Amino acid sequence: MTEDPVIRLRGATKRFRSSSGGVHTAVHDLTMTVGRGEFVAVVGPTGCGKSTTLSLVSGLEAPSEGEAVVNGRPVAGIPDGVGYMFQADAVLPWRTVLDNVATGPRYRGASRKEARERAGDWVRRVGLGGFEDYYPHQLSGGMRKRVAMAQTLVNEPSILLMDEPFSALDVQTRALMQDELLRLWSGTGAAVIFVTHDLEEAICLADRVLVMTAGPATVKAAFPVPLDRPRDVERIRLTTEFLDVYREIWESLREEVEETRQRGTHRVA
Template sequence: MGEPNPSRTPAATARAEDAARIDIVGLTKRFVTPKGETFTAIRDVTLTVEPGQFCAIVGPTGCGKSTTLAQVSGLEPPSSGSVQVGGHIVDGVTNGVSYMFQADSLFPWKTVLGNVMIGPVLLGTPKREATALAMDWLRRVGLAGFEDRYPHQLSGGMRKRVAMAAALINRPRILLMDEPFGALDVQTKAIMQTELLQLWEELRPSVLFITHDLDEAVALSDRVVIMTSSPGTVKDIFDIDLPRPRGDVQEIRHEKRFLEIQGQIWDSLKDEVTRAYQQTAGAAA
């Protein structure tokens, strides 16, 4: 018999899982406004995302959802509190993390293939191998045959597929998604959600998913976090007990249990949405 593969031992598996754990403790972020005033975007946010967990964050506009994501990615430093990924304090751009933004983040001068393969190339993968890997991921997201197109030659849904392939090609341990499907039409959005679930089931990164769409949050997630109106902090956390794999999200939304969970979360969320609306309406008056 050959030597055991150290990468498959229980200890190695445990280490790989721990590397995908996100611990947010007492996270606060303040900004200085153009008028020189201090604005607190989020305050004392505490949240844990377990390895391989799909966690959605919902809350009213301006509650600091995107700010929280920026702290986890290392793109912005916290004012106080901490973020740990894999047990290590985040003090810069975090390795093994992919970020999918709401707006298209594709390079307009690169082809579809060039956009998807840029991640492996930057990590030192030989060009031929990176090309083959990118071709495989384009096949997975249904874009085989579109390798030589440019982003402006694609529909919005197709550009999102390119972005999703680019985010997943390096098999990240953590995937951060900031309203990635918010600008899509209802039909395309449902297709993209189903495709995301299928790819996530295969790779199982830990996911922090920002959305304003409560149905989307429930259909995709293991856990839904409700944030308060500004300054944002965690109000409630709901565990989603819908069975996996979940299949077509359009069908999930008609299930009795889905409607029960959605209703419970909305009871918590609606007060924050109302409060945020009153704050902005008062400011505009």
């Protein structure tokens, strides 16, 4: 990592107008940094504002107060070099695997031949060689996630934003995709913010885990993950080092989960 962070949120607050005419504060006084080549996972209670954090970095939303800075410049619109992988697949059902992956380079001005060559390379990298002419409905959930990953990485982003991309997968497929992500990200130098509800997933993937408070969210605590790379996510889950980190972070996260549960109980009552 370099000394100057690639991503910086400074005292960022985001408010939305609610359907009832009131104001909902999603995140409040949010300050965080991500360095070049750093993998940061963000965990917190359901609905606390984790996804809003990604929206501020990506330029999809502007902060109501404070600022979002990417590569030393205040965010105004979508910054160059940002790749965004959503929870729902963004594959186009009427296009083949190859043409789905080639869409990004085509939008960025590549010729059809160049775009398809780059797409073919990434289709093979994510383990879908031989499936170039298949359509999304012919693929399993895990295979569609591989297409989505290739769609994102084919543009060689310097910043990778991931919003619970593997949450809909079964446990075995999720572990495979976590290993695949680490393999493809390694050596790219891309800064990653990975939002997840799964603390195990966060620890397996990240260099640092940020715990968010119950909404409106701010950063409660940051925990380094002292696990060597490269990582095999199934093996490291069984190590003493992993369990020690898990217990430490869970103690912080548990308080916020309980706070959110209590608020929900009071509203129902």
